[in-house]
Amino acid sequence: MFKVLVSDPISDLGIQKLVDAEDVVVDKKPGLSEDELVAIIGEYDAMLVRSQTRVTARIMEAGKQLKVVGRAGVGVDNIDLEAATQRGIIVINAPDGNTITTCEHTFAMMMAVARHIPQAYLKTVGGEWDRKSFLGVELRNKILGVLGMGRIGSEVAKRAKAFGMEIWGYDPFLTEERAEKLGIRLSSVDDIVRNADFMTVHTPLTPETRHIIGASQFEVMKKGMRIVNCARGGIIDEIALVAAVDKGIVAGAAFDVFESEPPAADHPFLSNPKIIVTPHLGASTVEAQENVAIDVSEQVLNILRDKPFSNAVNMPPIPANVLNILQPYFNLGEKLGSFAAQLTEGAIQEITVNYSGELAEVDTQPLTRYIVRGVLSHHLGSEMVNVVNSMHLAKERSVNIVIQKSHTSRDFTNLVTVSLRSKQEERLVAGTLLTGYGPRIVQIDKFPVDVAPGGNLILVSHNDKPGIIGRVGTLLGTNDVNIATMQVGRKIIGGAAIMVLSVDKAVPKDVLSQIAELPDLNNAKEIILY
Numbered sequence: 403m404f405k406v407l408v409s410d411p412i413s414d415l416g417i418q419k420l421v422d423a424e425d426v427v428v429d430k431k432p433g434l435s436e437d438e439l440v441a442i443i444g445e446y447d448a449m450l451v452r453s454q455t456r457v458t459a460r461i462m463e464a465g466k467q468l469k470v471v472g473r474a475g476v477g478v479d480n481i482d483l484e485a486a487t488q489r490g491i492i493v494i495n496a497p498d499g500n501t502i503t504t505c506e507h508t509f510a511m512m513m514a515v516a517r518h519i520p521q522a523y524l525k526t527v528g529g530e531w532d533r534k535s536f537l538g539v540e541l542r543n544k545i546l547g548v549l550g551m552g553r554i555g556s557e558v559a560k561r562a563k564a565f566g567m568e569i570w571g572y573d574p575f576l577t578e579e580r581a582e583k584l585g586i587r588l589s590s591v592d593d594i595v596r597n598a599d600f601m602t603v604h605t606p607l608t609p610e611t612r613h614i615i616g617a618s619q620f621e622v623m624k625k626g627m628r629i630v631n632c633a634r635g636g637i638i639d640e641i642a643l644v645a646a647v648d649k650g651i652v653a654g655a656a657f658d659v660f661e662s663e664p665p666a667a668d669h670p671f672l673s674n675p676k677i678i679v680t681p682h683l684g685a686s687t688v689e690a691q692e693n694v695a696i697d698v699s700e701q702v703l704n705i706l707r708d709k710p711f712s713n714a715v716n717m718p719p720i721p722a723n724v725l726n727i728l729q730p731y732f733n734l735g736e737k738l739g740s741f742a743a744q745l746t747e748g749a750i751q752e753i754t755v756n757y758s759g760e761l762a763e764v765d766t767q768p769l770t771r772y773i774v775r776g777v778l779s780h781h782l783g784s785e786m787v788n789v790v791n792s793m794h795l796a797k798e799r800s801v802n803i804v805i806q807k808s809h810t811s812r813d814f815t816n817l818v819t820v821s822l823r824s825k826q827e828e829r830l831v832a833g834t835l836l837t838g839y840g841p842r843i844v845q846i847d848k849f850p851v852d853v854a855p856g857g858n859l860i861l862v863s864h865n866d867k868p869g870i871i872g873r874v875g876t877l878l879g880t881n882d883v884n885i886a887t888m889q890v891g892r893k894i895i896g897g898a899a900i901m902v903l904s905v906d907k908a909v910p911k912d913v914l915s916q917i918a919e920l921p922d923l924n925n926a927k928e929i930i931l932y
């Protein structure tokens with residue numbers, strides 16, 4: 403049974419799939435402190451958060467069986483991603499579910515600041531009928547500068563056109579072609595700051611975007627600009643903004659987010675009549691909360707059930723066309739890694755993976771993660787290593803990873819070859835997917851074989867002489883170990899050879915030693931592939 407902790411208020415309807423799952427128990431405990439979370443997180447496999455819970459390294463350290471942290475929303479700045487990656491905890495988000503809602507909130511804020519809605523409301527409900535103080539401006543024919551033309555920025559731009567605005571956009575990934583398609587002007591931050599009447603930011607908070615609008619931008623800013631921030635506090639320098647408002651450079655500002663949330667009672671925004679604020683409500687609609695909770699619940703279930711998942715934040719995304727090619731090889735890759743690790747004596751110094759055939763044409767990094775997971779799991783334990791942290795753990799242990807690609811494959815459409823080098827030796831295992839037969843190990847060291855990668859295997863190296871197979875079979879039979887299949891590989895008659903036996907149960911150590919002591923036998927190893 404998997405245990406999932408929901409530590410922020412998250413839509414009940416959205417998490418229904420998790421609640422209904424027979425293999426999952428969901429505990430809703432919003433509003434716990436870090437200490438309280440540290441005390442209980444050890445019993446949970448997954449955690450679902452919005453933006454309030456700060457998922458710190460301490461919490462993850464205490465989350466001994468935590469596999470996934472699901473963020474019902476976009477920004478993951480409340481989650482210590484580095485700590486998650488180090489511990490192999492997958493962090494996923496729900497990037498699409500709140501796009502429109504946040505875009506609409508941006509418009510609500512832009513119109514509210516253009517027409518002084520909150521200020522006028524307060525006076526009116528206070529009994530004053532003041533029609534002189536709130537002269538607004540139209541959006542029509544104004545330049546709207548958009549910093550960050552991702553999901554939300556692009557939706558804002560689309561709607562702003564309907565208001566008759568001219569849109570100037572900046573995003574490091576915005577090309578001329580896309581700008582043209584969106585019907586916007588590709589600009590720089592400086593262009594926007596000097597020319598826009600309204601400006602809205604829709605970037606994540608990164609070292610690069612932190613205070614991207616600060617004192618020096620306010621110095622050259624078009625007088626009378628109105629600024630909206632429904633993305634992240636800190637993108638616009640709060641202190642510099644207040645100064646610019648006071649100097650009359652900025653006519654009004656609308657902020658949904660703060661550098662520190664909630665803001666202190668004496669935060670200068672809260673007493674400035676030209677700055678309107680909401681308490682991080684960008685994503686707060688029934689629809690968005692349902693959407694993000696559904697998205698994140700589905701992916702959490704996939705992860706807990708060891709199924710393919712999407713929207714991992716601490717792993718690069720895999721394009722669908724690449725995933726189609728690689729996915730069938732994930733399991734084989736992990737088993738090849740595990741096989742090679744069990745084969746190799748001594749501390750592993752280098753993992754070389756050769757991809758040949760169609761596989762060589764795509765970005766194989768996701769498959770490499772599985773292979774490295776297979777290699778490291780043998781030594782570190784499969785609980786410790788997953789596809790999120792496998793590369794990181796290898797690097798931490800100074801294991802060099804070499805990737806080679808051969809665009810043609812001699813005998814197979816696709817071939818994955820994993821070689822491990824330790825101080826003592828270099829060993830090799832290769833595998834492929836055979837149509838109609840599934841995954842097969844087709845080479846061990848220099849020997850061609852045809853072995854289904856699974857279960858309990860015994861690998862025997864011996865001299866190719868008559869009678870050996872019989873002797874091994876008899877010894878196993880005498881010890882009540884049933885042989886399911888057997889494969890022999892050799893390069894030349896009478897030379898060195900290997901035998902791979904698939905057996906129905908684990909082989910006692912003393913039986914393995916007895917096999918190794920048989921005449922003309924050099925070595926016998928048990929290899930377990932789950």
Ligand SMILES: NC(=O)C1=CN([C@@H]2O[C@H](COP(=O)(O)OP(=O)(O)OC[C@H]3O[C@@H](n4cnc5c(N)ncnc54)[C@H](O)[C@@H]3O)[C@@H](O)[C@H]2O)C=CC1
Binds near residue numbers: 607658682685
């Ligand atoms: N107020 C709220 O409740 C909500 C806030 N957000 C926040 O809104 C922001 C945008 O979200 P999405 O559009 O979904 O993200 P997105 O990832 O689709 O778009 C972000 C864009 O910012 C661009 N960018 C990165 N660095 C930049 C820079 N230096 N200058 C200009 N552009 C830069 C990226 O290239 C990307 O296109 C995020 O910070 C997110 O956390 C999202 C949802 C709700």
Ligand SMILES: O=C(O)CCC(=O)C(=O)O
Binds near residue numbers: 474475478683684685
């Ligand atoms: O969960 C929320 O309400 C915050 C949404 C947000 O900021 C995000 O998705 O980045």
